[in-house]
Amino acid sequence: MGIDRREFLRRAAIAGVALxxxxxPAHAFKNIDKATILSTGNIANERNWKLxxxxxxxxxxxxxxxxxxxxxxxxxxxxxxxxNEWNKNPNKPIAEFEKSVVGKDDVFKTIRRMHAGNFTVxxxxxxxxxxxxIYVKRQCMHCEDPxxxxxxxxxxxxxxxxxxxxxxxxxxxxxxxxMVACPFDVPAFEYYEALNPQITKCTFCYDRIIYEGNVPAxxxxxxxxxxxxGKRKELINxxxxxIGNNPDKYIDHVYGExxxxxxxxxxxxxxxxxxxxxxxxxxxxxxxxxxxxxxxxVKMFEIVGAWPLVFGAYYxxxxxxxxxxxxxxxxTEEKGESHGTKH
Amino acid sequence: xxxxxNSWFREKILLGMSTRDYIISNATPANFIAMxxxxxxxxxxxxxxxFGLGPATNLSDNHPWxxxxxxxxxxxxxxxxxxxxxxxxxxxxxMKQYHHFVRPAILSSLVGYIFAVFALLFDLGRxxxxxxxxxxxxxxxxxxxxxxxxxxxxxxxCLIEWSPALFEWLNLRKYREFFSKLAIWATIxxxxxxxxxxxxxxxxxxxxxxxxxxxxxxxxxPVFFLLSAIFAGISMVIVESTITHKVFKSQLKNxxxxxxxxxxxxxxxxxxxxxxxxFILKIFDIAHSANWAYLNTPYGYWYLVEILGFVLLPALLFxxxxxxxxxxxVRFTGFVTALGVILNRLNVSIIxxxxxxxxxxxxxxxxxxxxxxxxxxxxxxxxYRFIVNRMAIMxxxxxxxxxx
Numbered sequence: 001m002g003i004d005r006r007e008f009l010r011r012a013a014i015a016g017v018a019l020x021x022x023x024x025p026a027h028a029f030k031n032i033d034k035a036t037i038l039s040t041g042n043i044a045n046e047r048n049w050k051l052x053x054x055x056x057x058x059x060x061x062x063x064x065x066x067x068x069x070x071x072x073x074x075x076x077x078x079x080x081x082x083x084n085e086w087n088k089n090p091n092k093p094i095a096e097f098e099k100s101v102v103g104k105d106d107v108f109k110t111i112r113r114m115h116a117g118n119f120t121v122x123x124x125x126x127x128x129x130x131x132x133x134i135y136v137k138r139q140c141m142h143c144e145d146p147x148x149x150x151x152x153x154x155x156x157x158x159x160x161x162x163x164x165x166x167x168x169x170x171x172x173x174x175x176x177x178x179m180v181a182c183p184f185d186v187p188a189f190e191y192y193e194a195l196n197p198q199i200t201k202c203t204f205c206y207d208r209i210i211y212e213g214n215v216p217a218x219x220x221x222x223x224x225x226x227x228x229x230g231k232r233k234e235l236i237n238x239x240x241x242x243i244g245n246n247p248d249k250y251i252d253h254v255y256g257e258x259x260x261x262x263x264x265x266x267x268x269x270x271x272x273x274x275x276x277x278x279x280x281x282x283x284x285x286x287x288x289x290x291x292x293x294x295x296x297x298v299k300m301f302e303i304v305g306a307w308p309l310v311f312g313a314y315y316x317x318x319x320x321x322x323x324x325x326x327x328x329x330x331x332t333e334e335k336g337e338s339h340g341t342k343h
Numbered sequence: 344x345x346x347x348x349n350s351w352f353r354e355k356i357l358l359g360m361s362t363r364d365y366i367i368s369n370a371t372p373a374n375f376i377a378m379x380x381x382x383x384x385x386x387x388x389x390x391x392x393x394f395g396l397g398p399a400t401n402l403s404d405n406h407p408w409x410x411x412x413x414x415x416x417x418x419x420x421x422x423x424x425x426x427x428x429x430x431x432x433x434x435x436x437x438m439k440q441y442h443h444f445v446r447p448a449i450l451s452s453l454v455g456y457i458f459a460v461f462a463l464l465f466d467l468g469r470x471x472x473x474x475x476x477x478x479x480x481x482x483x484x485x486x487x488x489x490x491x492x493x494x495x496x497x498x499x500x501c502l503i504e505w506s507p508a509l510f511e512w513l514n515l516r517k518y519r520e521f522f523s524k525l526a527i528w529a530t531i532x533x534x535x536x537x538x539x540x541x542x543x544x545x546x547x548x549x550x551x552x553x554x555x556x557x558x559x560x561x562x563x564x565p566v567f568f569l570l571s572a573i574f575a576g577i578s579m580v581i582v583e584s585t586i587t588h589k590v591f592k593s594q595l596k597n598x599x600x601x602x603x604x605x606x607x608x609x610x611x612x613x614x615x616x617x618x619x620x621x622f623i624l625k626i627f628d629i630a631h632s633a634n635w636a637y638l639n640t641p642y643g644y645w646y647l648v649e650i651l652g653f654v655l656l657p658a659l660l661f662x663x664x665x666x667x668x669x670x671x672x673v674r675f676t677g678f679v680t681a682l683g684v685i686l687n688r689l690n691v692s693i694i695x696x697x698x699x700x701x702x703x704x705x706x707x708x709x710x711x712x713x714x715x716x717x718x719x720x721x722x723x724x725x726x727y728r729f730i731v732n733r734m735a736i737m738x739x740x741x742x743x744x745x746x747x
Contacts, residue, residue, distance in 0.1 A: 038397055039395070039397070113404060113405070114404070115404055116404075147550055149484070150484040150485060150550070151484075151485050151486070151487065151550055152482045152485055152487075153476060153482040153485040153487035153488035153490075153491055154472075154475050154476060154479070154480040154481070154482050154488075155480050155481060155482035155483075155485075156480065156482075171472075171475065171479075171480045172468075172469065172472075173467055173468070173469050173470075173472045173473065173475060173476070174467050174468020174469040174470075174472075175466075175467055175468070175487060176402075176407035176408065176468070177407075177485070177487050177547070179404065179407035180407055180408060180547075180548075180550070180551055180554070181550040181551065183553050183554075185404070185405060187404075188404045189396075189404060189407060189468065190395075190468075191395060191396050191397030191400075191402065191403070191404075192395050192397040192398070193395055193468075194392070194393055194394050194395035195395075196469065197395060197396070197468040197469065198468075279553060281553055282552075282553045283552065283553070287550050288484060288550075290549040290550050290552060291484070291485075291486050291546060291549050291550050292484070294486065294542075294543075294546045294549055294565055295484070295486065295489065295546075297565075298489060298539050298542065298543060298546075298565075301535075301538070301539065302535050302536075302539055305535065306531075306532075306535050309531050309534060309535060310531055312531075319437075
């Protein structure tokens with residue numbers, strides 16, 4: 001029933017676009033079926049949230065993370081396939097993914113980002129060192145102190161002790177402030193769902209990693225061992241160890257160790273990170289810190305500043321009342337007249 | 344009984360005319376234009392509700408907020424600050440000579456906020472969940488939560504401040520007396536609440552330090568928004584009184600032009616001081632963040648247009664007009680200042696947002712977004728006119744003594 005309605009709305013939306021003659025904006029979503037990728041009715045976020053409700057007391061309290069070594073990635077896009085498969089996003093046979101990386105239909109020609117119907121994408125950059133391609137997988141970074149969570153005005157995000165940042169679709173009002181607050185531009189919105197649009201994003205495969213020995217779908221399928229799931233502290237040590245062992249191969253920086261207060265997913269690279277699409281100008285301050293002090297200030301103003309105003313008003317009222325009685329004692333007619341001419 | 348209701352309807356709603364006469368009296372060019380605008384805007388609203396934000400707007404995952412937030416909410420709320428500015432001046436600072444400006448100012452705040460929230464409903468993905476904010480799920484760490492609650496409270500405050508006019512119209516003397524007494528308290532809380540959320544609207548962008556251009560991003564964003572809301576509020580009083588004194592001239596009894604001009608010049612002085620403080624703070628901010636180099640870029644030139652052309656220039660013009668006693672120049676400068684605030688809000692929310700993206704990937708509004716925005720503004724003006732024509736907004740009600 002839900003799918004029928006959604007399918008109906010989707011077709012209606014496509015028809016409507018044709019009808020109103022909305023030429024698709026050049027900047028928007030080239031080469032993808034907009035209505036499909038932007039409203040999938042995906043339930044992965046909801047499923048993970050429900051599971052979290054049931055399991056939050058029994059899961060590990062240890063903080064986990066994933067280390068992504070971009071020097072190893074071969075750009076096969078299998079992680080995208082596996083992610084779509086596990087999270088029931090629109091998918092194509094794996095062979096098509098492998099074919100899509102070269103030639104005429106090369107998807108790497110443009111830099112892509114996550115949308116409602118894909119939680120992870122691989123992009124290709126050219127190395128400034130040797131001109132060879134560098135492939136970079138993107139997904140939610142699962143910040144230690146997430147901006148999306150702090151910005152949500154109905155509290156529809158959770159940071160799980162194990163690391164995942166989960167989104168609760170059944171509370172979300174669809175204001176999209178989390179998309180503004182996210183420094184990595186991760187949350188995506190179902191723009192083509194009219195009635196019940198939700199934000200979607202990578203769940204860190206919460207529904208897999210809470211079970212001993214399981215890793216996220218993308219980590220599991222990767223043939224090049226690009227990604228390593230582990231305890232965050234150990235991953236940071238591992239990352240620095242790799243840099244130390246191969247100082248010529250890596251630049252001496254673990255992206256995500258400090259960025260915006262630290263993230264659960266971290267990256268290693270052979271070239272500066274801003275050359276492979278990871279912004280280096282986002283600072284090391286957690287996003288919620290920027291709004292915290294302001295919120296504190298407003299509260300102080302409203303609690304402390306309110307009192308002089310209230311007393312001032314009381315003073316004004318009592319003064320007005322005195323004047324009122326005084327003028328009544330003299331003459332009411334005069335008063336009426338003086339008001340008339342005041343304009 | 345039926346006839347009684349009918350005559351009430353005729354007296355109160357149709358301004359004492361028969362239905363036919365009322366319709367004929369409304370067949371004016373201005374109403375025709377409004378009809379044409381609404382003929383576009385209302386289908387667009389329906390289209391948005393049935394087909395979603397994707398088909399109706401140019402919003403994307405990179406540009407989640409567009410014209411509906413940038414103009415309808417940010418600009419709308421800034422320009423709806425007259426109630427804050429004048430309510431404070433008259434009720435708190437006792438500047439009684441301005442009391443004739445208060446009711447129009449409060450009404451414009453009331454309709455301004457109501458229509459800003461109305462427009463916001465179209466921007467929210469699940470607008471029907473708006474009440475969640477009030478009693479279901481509270482995001483205490485969010486600036487948007489603060490704004491949402493403050494909007495809710497402030498609309499109620501404006502309703503209380505405006506209600507004496509409503510009860511005079513309905514001839515409910517007892518209620519009128521009660522709410523007149525409440526109004527001063529409402530004004531006090533209005534100052535606190537309005538100050539809080541005007542600054543919070545700037546605070547919204549505090550969490551996007553990497554997305555907003557450094558010339559516009561500042562830790563002082565809330566202060567800038569609050570200060571500019573104050574001069575936006577006063578300049579809107581000038582703009583509105585200029586328009587309403589032309590349009591509703593018939594309602595003004597004993598109109599004293601010299602006195603009115605003197606008061607307008609007084610408003611100009613107040614705006615000039617707010618503009619100067621704002622300008623100096625802006626310069627300090629650039630100096631503090633050492634952003635001088637950005638001034639010599641295309642974004643920098645645009646910034647200079649805003650800060651020199653729409654802050655410093657009106658400040659100087661106001662100062663000049665006040666010294667020479669030129670009420671006409673004050674009115675003109677009022678328009679310039681209001682335009683400057685519009686420009687500033689659109690710069691922060693749209694133009695300087697995601698500034699590092701190439702021009703081809705920038706957001707620009709779709710015609711439907713513009714149509715809905717223009718439609719909402721039209722509805723606002725119609726609602727304002729509807730109320731002014733019926734209630735004692737521009738003048739004191741003859742049966743009631745003034746409360747001020």
